[in-house]
């Protein structure tokens with residue numbers, strides 16, 4: 169591993185600066201729009217009987233139209249089994265539509281000749297960081313992705329540095345991933361994806377296995393990648409507080425996208441969300457209950473701070 173040696177040589181020169189470099193611009197362009205475009209996208213899982221004959225099908229994604237603009241931070245909510253993971257797996261062509269189409273950065277995911285480009289455009293981060301980290305040293309692990317892409321050695325080392333700094337894990341570059349906390353491991357997994365310079369990152373419940381601190385670390389990292397490096401983010405999550413930061417929220421139920429809007433718009437519909445077996449942020453719920461008791465609060469309050477401000481206004 170030639171690039172590995174080079175990486176070690178560079179340690180002294182770069183020091184221990186953690187976090188994003190100001191000049192790191194990532195990969196998402198400003199001018200492009202519509203990085204993800206799905207039309208009537210459906211996916212059926214086949215069920216087979218004991219002899220291996222097709223028995224029945226489950227429609228996991230049902231005629232979904234999906235539009236994500238370059239640079240957007242989109243959160244996807246939905247009860248278990250609503251089709252979120254199935255939809256996510258289409259974005260880097262792990263699954264191909266049974267019906268309908270999906271274009272990622274202008275490329276049809278069903279076009280086999282574009283498979284590598286699509287996989288490079290859209291990186292995936294999954295729930296369990298232990299299944300995503302293969303290296304025995306943090307920097308090595310982050311280098312695997314670009315190495316597999318055939319990136320030249322000098323370039324790999326640059327990317328490893330840039331990616332680890334972007335997730336605030338540069339200080340841990342020489343550590344063994346085993347010794348890291350869940351949140352740190354997940355940030356390394358994200359760095360591994362960032363090192364491939366995807367325009368878009370799809371995170372499928374990346375915080376589900378983390379403690380509250382780990383969750384915060386990961387969400388902050390993702391938000392920074394989005395805001396500072398303009399990486400398009402699709403975040404699938406169960407945690408309502410993680411949705412508040414998004415530009416746009418999609419709600420899925422039984423394979424369909426049933427609600428779309430800004431967090432404020434989405435959380436203005438508490439009863440509808442409940443009907444899809446979803447929670448709302450705590451502040452939203454308190455505000456909603458107060459509204460029902462006749463307190464004149466606006467819809468879609470998202471944080472305790474906002475709630476306190478609105479209550480203060482009512483007093484004066």
Ligand SMILES: Nc1ncnc2c1ncn2[C@@H]1O[C@H](COP(=O)(O)OP(=O)(O)O)[C@@H](O)[C@H]1O
Pocket residue numbers: 213214226227228246247248249250251252253254255
């Ligand atoms: N590999 C599979 N084989 C058969 N059915 C599946 C498979 N994976 C998921 N499903 C079914 O597809 C539907 C959507 O699942 P999934 O996309 O995992 O939802 P979510 O991520 O929202 O929990 C569910 O009914 C689930 O049981």
Ligand SMILES: [Mg+2]
Pocket residue numbers: 252253254372
């Ligand atoms: Mg899932």
